[in-house]
Amino acid sequence: ASGEVLALVNSVSESLGVVTVVLDTAVLDATLSAVAYTATPPPFGRIYAAHDRLWGFGEVGAARGDAARVYFTSGFNDPSAWFDAEGNLAHVNLSDKSGGLETLRGMAVKDGMTIFFLSRTTQLWVGSDPRASGDFAWSKTLPVGLVHGDLVAELPNDVLFVAPNGARTLSRALQTEQLDVGDVGGEIDPTWQALVRVLETGDPAALRVRAVRHEGQGWFAFGVGSTVAVLQVTSQGFGWVMFDGAFSEASALCEGLDGRVYAAKNGQVLRYDESLFTDAGELYTCRWVSPWLGNRAGKRWANAYVEVLCEAGVAQPLTLTRYWNDDPGNGVAFTFESTNAPDYWDDADWDMARWDNGRLISPLLRDAFVSQVARFAVENTSDGALTLFGLQLYGRHEK
CATH class of the missing domain: 2.60.120 (Jelly Rolls)
Known part of the structure; x- marks a missing residue:
């Protein structure tokens, strides 16, 4: 081979201090002048930004036999620094604090604490540096889990998530440390329990799970299939509203950089207009x-x-x-x-x-x-x- 040749690594082995790297392309010959390699992180199912780092988890943990492991970038504000100086993929093993086999499904940050939502429990960690020399340490494990990684919303002073028994807030879970205490979703818990059964038994590829936050009107929406539950928060209190129409049919929801809410439906992107009270000419029924x-x-x-x-x-x-x-x-x-x-x-x-x-x-x-x-x-x-x-x-x- 001549010139610059790219190849992927097929396997790496070590014996008696000798590391053998097998490539998928024959690139080594007498004209070889230099060898360089690029280490890329595995394909994470989810990536979360916190404490000036990126955190990755999801499919890679399950593939490696540990779905409760979270990986992070070793360098500050460097999205490519997934490997440390020795070439290791830095990580934190959360299974030691759960007492059983679990899957890490979501992350959030509240009051400086890092929140890890697993399938059956929720872990709280303090500190901001997860490296071996850092201050990152486990603080508490709550007996409340998360049903899906998309069903988490960070409120201005709290974290809203969907547990197996209904919608919950982190602040209430911290106060009670119980599984069955009513919370913001207490009045619609039967609805959420039915949706949880759909999440647990349905085809993951066919499920339309989505969440969106509308800062301008102060509401947060969680959607599973055709059911979209919206939590409206005001200075007088809060309450749940069920949205239908384009919201129930949308495959994805997001809040844009302009503060507007957008919905993807049938290959089109629709914008939520706060000044209209009709849906394509048809009146809303509230x-x-x-x-x-x-x-x-x-x-x-x-x-x-x-x-x-x-x-x-x-x-x-x-x-x-x-x-x-x-x-x-x-x-x-x-x-x-x-x-x-x-x-x-x-x-x-x-x-x-x-x-x-x-x-x-x-x-x-x-x-x-x-x-x-x-x-x-x-x-x-x-x-x-x-x-x-x-x-x-x-x-x-x-x-």
């Missing part, structure tokens, strides 16, 4: 469902009225459905109009505006019933913004 309210072990509630605390730009038709006695299939529906917001000088006509309308009067519905527990659903299909603050029940407990 349905808000409360948890079961009441005390099953206490006295029954005698209800008289339900006040719907809402506000809209224009009056909109709403439907309130009330369920009781743990029967989600039997409800009583009420139709009414929402209360529209007051007008302002810069966006209203003088002869049509509602000036000096005082305190907004919320819709008050007469709904008399007696029950141990009850739940409510509010549904709206309209072209316009609607803010639903909650429900106020008027009645009393039985004596």
Whole structure:
């Protein structure tokens, strides 16, 4: 061979201090002047950036017989420095802290701690330098695992992830250190448990697992198949919303550098537009469902009225459905109009505006019933913004 010849390494062996390298191409002859090699890392299933390093894990661990091993770059801010000075692929073995065979599925960083999500447990490590001479050390193992590597979202002050029993936050898991304590996903845990069964038994190649965070509107979406659950976080609290349409049919979701959310669907990229209230000309249907309210072990509630605390730009038709006695299939529906917001000088006509309308009067519905527990659903299909603050029940407990 002459000139520069490239070859791949077939095998490497060592005997009595002699290292033998077998190439897939005959490149050595009498004209050889120099030999150089390039070491490349194995094909990781996932790569995560933290502490000025890259961390890799996934398929390479399973191929090497240890799916709970995480690899990292030896040099700072050098994406190619996967091997140390001796040519070794630097790594941390997490199986020693789990007490069983597990698979590393995800990573996150919270308050300077490095979080490793495995299939059955979650490990917390302190420090930032994982090298042998560094300060990286195990701190705690929690008995809560992760069902899929894509179902992790880093919130501004917390980490949201999907465990086998439902959606969880890391802060709550740290407080309780228990597996079955209700968390942000407590009210939709049966939904998540059904999705987990799909993840465990379905074809991994056919599953559409995706997650996206929309910083502008303060929500986080987890999708499995056609089910997309969105956690909306506001200063007043949080709640879950189920998205359908393009979100449920999308093969991938992501937030772009411009802060917009994009969805890949049927070879096209769609942009989520916050200013529109229709989907390709069709009105959205929004349905808000409360948890079961009441005390099953206490006295029954005698209800008289339900006040719907809402506000809209224009009056909109709403439907309130009330369920009781743990029967989600039997409800009583009420139709009414929402209360529209007051007008302002810069966006209203003088002869049509509602000036000096005082305190907004919320819709008050007469709904008399007696029950141990009850739940409510509010549904709206309209072209316009609607803010639903909650429900106020008027009645009393039985004596």
